[in-house]
Amino acid sequence: MQVHTLFTGVANTFIVENHNGVMVIDAGMPHQAARIVKAMRARGHSPRDVRLILVTHGHIDHAGSAVALKRLTGAPVALHRDDVRLVATPNLKIPPGRTRTTEFIGAVLRAFGWLAPIETFTPDVLLEDGQSLREFGFDARVIHTPGHTAGSVSVLCDDGTLFVGDSILNLVHVAFPLYWEDAAQARASALKIHSLKPRVCYTAHGRPFDANELDAFIARVK
Ligand SMILES: [Zn+2]
Numbered sequence: 001m002q003v004h005t006l007f008t009g010v011a012n013t014f015i016v017e018n019h020n021g022v023m024v025i026d027a028g029m030p031h032q033a034a035r036i037v038k039a040m041r042a043r044g045h046s047p048r049d050v051r052l053i054l055v056t057h058g059h060i061d062h063a064g065s066a067v068a069l070k071r072l073t074g075a076p077v078a079l080h081r082d083d084v085r086l087v088a089t090p091n092l093k094i095p096p097g098r099t100r101t102t103e104f105i106g107a108v109l110r111a112f113g114w115l116a117p118i119e120t121f122t123p124d125v126l127l128e129d130g131q132s133l134r135e136f137g138f139d140a141r142v143i144h145t146p147g148h149t150a151g152s153v154s155v156l157c158d159d160g161t162l163f164v165g166d167s168i169l170n171l172v173h174v175a176f177p178l179y180w181e182d183a184a185q186a187r188a189s190a191l192k193i194h195s196l197k198p199r200v201c202y203t204a205h206g207r208p209f210d211a212n213e214l215d216a217f218i219a220r221v222k
């Protein structure tokens, strides 16, 4: 399995490849679909190689190009059922800020949210905790990691690679999300992620981090 990272406006998109094809984890901001396909072509894949577009949660920087990417690839779009509400209407959704600064920034973004509508959709696949992704060609399973949003998920691959979406960030250092719908859930999800003993974590915001960095973060916040 190989992981190729593409920055799609605000967050990372991951092009995950194996001998069965490609899984795209998060589709980026609106108008990123053609770029994602171009990056795949550069790596020798045709759009038809995409088996699944897995959106870790319903925010615009992850789901913004999901429908457009589905049009270009024919692949189904997967999202947890608890985040379907976030992609059912076009307006910008930002949870409460974790700090006063992010709450202020969030309030400003919400006020100008009409400038950045999302293309709404109904997911083809509704994700659940523990769900295997084998039918899509990947030895991986879905882990429900709510808190940032109610329907946030992570993807744990059998080789110990974990894609955490926005459940844990690594912008300056490994940290909780800047925004969260439910702080207690987000903390519980971080502990859950730690208990999975991942070898490497790919976050949607910032650099990947290893087990040692995750240990240090959990020790700090526990
Ligand atoms: Zn988010």
Ligand SMILES: [Zn+2]
Residues within 6 Å of the ligand: 011, 059, 061, 062, 166, 204, 205
């Ligand atoms: Zn994000």
